[in-house]
Amino acid sequence: MNTVQRIRGIIAGSAGNLLEYYDWYVYSSFAIYFAHAFFPHGDQTAELLKSAAVFAIGFFMRPVGGWLLGSAADRYGRRTALTVSVTAMCASSLIIAFCPTYDQIGLMAPAILLIARLVQGLSLGGEYGASATYLAEMSSAHNKGFWSGFLYVTLVMGQLLALIILLLMQYVFLTPEQISAWGWRVPFFLGAVGGLLIFWMRRNMEESENFKSSHKKKEKGGLKVLWKYKRAIMTVCGMTLGGTVIFYTYTIYMQKYLANTVGFPKDTATLISSASLVVFSLLQPAFGALSDRIGRKPLLIYFGVMASLCTLPVFSMLSEIKSPWLAFLLIVFALSIASGYTSINAIVKAELFPTQVRALGVALPYAITVSVFGGTTEYIALWFRQIGHESWFAVYVSACAFVTFLTVLTLPSGSQIDTSPENTAN
Numbered sequence: 001m002n003t004v005q006r007i008r009g010i011i012a013g014s015a016g017n018l019l020e021y022y023d024w025y026v027y028s029s030f031a032i033y034f035a036h037a038f039f040p041h042g043d044q045t046a047e048l049l050k051s052a053a054v055f056a057i058g059f060f061m062r063p064v065g066g067w068l069l070g071s072a073a074d075r076y077g078r079r080t081a082l083t084v085s086v087t088a089m090c091a092s093s094l095i096i097a098f099c100p101t102y103d104q105i106g107l108m109a110p111a112i113l114l115i116a117r118l119v120q121g122l123s124l125g126g127e128y129g130a131s132a133t134y135l136a137e138m139s140s141a142h143n144k145g146f147w148s149g150f151l152y153v154t155l156v157m158g159q160l161l162a163l164i165i166l167l168l169m170q171y172v173f174l175t176p177e178q179i180s181a182w183g184w185r186v187p188f189f190l191g192a193v194g195g196l197l198i199f200w201m202r203r204n205m206e207e208s209e210n211f212k213s214s215h216k217k218k219e220k221g222g223l224k225v226l227w228k229y230k231r232a233i234m235t236v237c238g239m240t241l242g243g244t245v246i247f248y249t250y251t252i253y254m255q256k257y258l259a260n261t262v263g264f265p266k267d268t269a270t271l272i273s274s275a276s277l278v279v280f281s282l283l284q285p286a287f288g289a290l291s292d293r294i295g296r297k298p299l300l301i302y303f304g305v306m307a308s309l310c311t312l313p314v315f316s317m318l319s320e321i322k323s324p325w326l327a328f329l330l331i332v333f334a335l336s337i338a339s340g341y342t343s344i345n346a347i348v349k350a351e352l353f354p355t356q357v358r359a360l361g362v363a364l365p366y367a368i369t370v371s372v373f374g375g376t377t378e379y380i381a382l383w384f385r386q387i388g389h390e391s392w393f394a395v396y397v398s399a400c401a402f403v404t405f406l407t408v409l410t411l412p413s414g415s416q417i418d419t420s421p422e423n424t425a426n
Contacts, residue, residue, distance in 0.1 A: 021158030023191040029162040034184040037101040058117035059375025062125030066367030069126020073359035078134040089123040090195025092116040097188035129363020132346035148347035149288025156281040163274040232352035236365040238407025243341040244374030245400040280335040287343035303340030304405025315394040
């Protein structure tokens with residue numbers, strides 16, 4: 001495979017990843033505007049708590065998606081699984097875009113919303129494993145860390161795109177009342193339309209040489225084979241636990257924290273979150289390239305130590321800040337710590353498994369851990385606030401990061417990704 005084909009495949013895989021995560025994060029970005037449309041009316045925290053619960057429940061389909069689409073990626077190819085994944089995600093976005101409100105159909109509204117989010121959770125559960133595996137296998141041996149960073153670039157850009165659309169609505173096109181009334185439907189519709197383009201791009205992706213070679217040899221995969229790699233499975237779970245909680249804390253929950261706790265206006269909170277995500281996305285390939293030089297483990301240790309020690313001070317300072325600029329700098333500092341994990345976690349996990357179970361091995365334990373810990377991050381944060389002990393959330397986040405630190409210390413050396421000449425860049 002030549003360099004042009006390799007880069008074209010990485011772009012196609014990454015673009016689909018961007019759209020999938022855009023569709024997923026539009027929900028959380030616009031929740032402050034549409035929560036009232038789907039649930040019985042109450043105070044803002046109560047409505048956000050209900051929308052956060054649906055967000056968390058959607059995560060529990062991710063292990064199912066990791067199993068189904070991960071197995072499909074190992075059996076039928078990364079390209080097939082990625083195409084199915086983006087199709088399911090965008091169809092669900094279209095359903096949300098046209099879903100009637102609670103005032104119109106009562107409890108059917110949150111029921112339809114929940115079903116759509118369950119399908120999206122299934123889709124995203126398979127997306128991560130297949131796309132992480134595809135990027136790892138398509139990258140040349142000497143720059144796998146650099147290309148791995150682009151997985152979270154697209155993930156963050158998906159979230160950032162959702163926030164940019166929100167900012168355009170807030171500052172240019174619509175009033176807050178119009179966004180709350182009907183404007184929140186627009187980004188879900190745009191995501192569904194974008195899926196048509198990504199579907200076409202992914203149908204024409206090149207399959208990785210690693211998969212082609214494994215498929216020719218008829219190497220068996222599946223859960224039975226995966227279970228032989230128990231240590232690798234536990235390593236993925238342990239690494240993901242702290243990483244996903246930190247990520248969702250400073251990207252998803254932070255917008256609501258700035259508005260609901262610190263007291264910034266909604267549009268200011270959105271602007272701060274958007275600006276910090278731009279910097280965060282730029283950090284990913286830089287940290288990934290650094291790992292190609294110094295190794296993956298030092299960066300992961302940096303993440304584990306700093307996230308364990310700095311989370312409580314960061315939240316304490318944020319709660320007292322009145323300046324948007326200072327809030328922005330503090331969040332960027334926290335995200336620079338998170339980058340020690342986010343930039344390279346995909347390649348580290350992919351390197352733990354052989355080709356025939358790589359997509360399943362990355363997707364399933366990752367999806368289970370994200371469902372239990374990542375998907376509940378926002379809900380736990382809001383719950384601590386509701387019971388009057390908001391500072392306990394920072395302690396919880398630090399404890400999760402410490403688990404990742406302990407896991408990183410046990411990382412094995414070496415990679416199971418074939419780096420023979422036919423799989424390196426020409």
